[in-house]
Amino acid sequence: MQAGRARTGEHFATAVSALETDYWEHLCSALGHDSEKWPQLGAAASRADRSGSFFNNATVTRPLGDSALGPALDQIDKYFTIGDNRRREFSINSYWPDLDLTGHGYRIRDRLPVMLRPAAGRPPESPEALIIRCVDDADGVAAFEKVFIESFSLAEYRPHRRGILFDQRIVRDPKCKFWVGWENGHPVACVTAFVAHGYVGVFNTAVLPSARRKGYGAAMTWCATFADPALPAVLQATVEGESLYRSMGYSTVGTFTSWHRRRRSPGALLSRAARVLGPVRRGLFRDTRGPFI
Numbered sequence: 001m002q003a004g005r006a007r008t009g010e011h012f013a014t015a016v017s018a019l020e021t022d023y024w025e026h027l028c029s030a031l032g033h034d035s036e037k038w039p040q041l042g043a044a045a046s047r048a049d050r051s052g053s054f055f056n057n058a059t060v061t062r063p064l065g066d067s068a069l070g071p072a073l074d075q076i077d078k079y080f081t082i083g084d085n086r087r088r089e090f091s092i093n094s095y096w097p098d099l100d101l102t103g104h105g106y107r108i109r110d111r112l113p114v115m116l117r118p119a120a121g122r123p124p125e126s127p128e129a130l131i132i133r134c135v136d137d138a139d140g141v142a143a144f145e146k147v148f149i150e151s152f153s154l155a156e157y158r159p160h161r162r163g164i165l166f167d168q169r170i171v172r173d174p175k176c177k178f179w180v181g182w183e184n185g186h187p188v189a190c191v192t193a194f195v196a197h198g199y200v201g202v203f204n205t206a207v208l209p210s211a212r213r214k215g216y217g218a219a220m221t222w223c224a225t226f227a228d229p230a231l232p233a234v235l236q237a238t239v240e241g242e243s244l245y246r247s248m249g250y251s252t253v254g255t256f257t258s259w260h261r262r263r264r265s266p267g268a269l270l271s272r273a274a275r276v277l278g279p280v281r282r283g284l285f286r287d288t289r290g291p292f293i
Helices: 009-031 066-079 138-151 216-225 239-247 266-277
Strands: 034-038 043-047 057-060 081-083 090-094 107-117 131-134 176-183 186-196 199-207 233-236 251-261
Touching: 009 034, 009 043, 009 057, 009 176, 009 186, 009 199, 009 251, 034 066, 043 066, 057 066, 066 081, 107 239, 131 216, 138 176, 138 186, 138 199, 176 216, 186 216, 199 216, 216 233, 216 239
Parallel strands: 057 090, 199 233
Antiparallel strands: 034 043, 043 057, 090 251, 107 233, 107 251, 131 176, 176 186, 186 199
């Protein structure tokens, strides 16, 4: 494929699946978490033992027919089993629209358009009040982490504590770049770009509620989109963001589906009952790894 020319159909799904798999592998490797690839089964997965459920996900890396689906799901299930038949909470992500896991006990958590922008043009100027800085030290990572957690209301990581999700190790690989947008000396926006398999993957676009509707989300997305100007960029759009990305030259080329099955041991069920009967707790876990999700 020539640089800047996007592959479509099955080849595109294969490439972006590989990109996403490598992105999670990069984060987990940098932070000392676990990740595995099973090319013979058409799947890969990552997990973190002590960092909540954000890193716990599997990715389908090729089309899985009926005969191949069972072994892949068995391996994924085994991977997330802790012991005594207890299992971590996790998601299975797929760029293959024909994959249906409803008969296997999963439900759809997210179904999002996958959008692609060819390598062309130049980014516009950012809003004057927004200062965008590339993250290269521990303070920058802490600012990125805080904006990300607060923007997506990640309840299991709140209140934010420095290093609860990321640390400086994530910025050591030049293929993965992080930016923070600053307004009046305060971090208000963030975005990530991961370059692999002929694409720029745009992840984690987030703006604090107090700083929205000022053009900051678009500015951050432009920054990641041109992480490598010679390559096309790909992301997963929310319903709210799809029209914005279209105005930036992105077009819908596929679908991303995140499947979820919450597993509980009897002890976990009793624990949940105690929480329900006790004081009400604010917030629920949300899967928020995108866009590029």
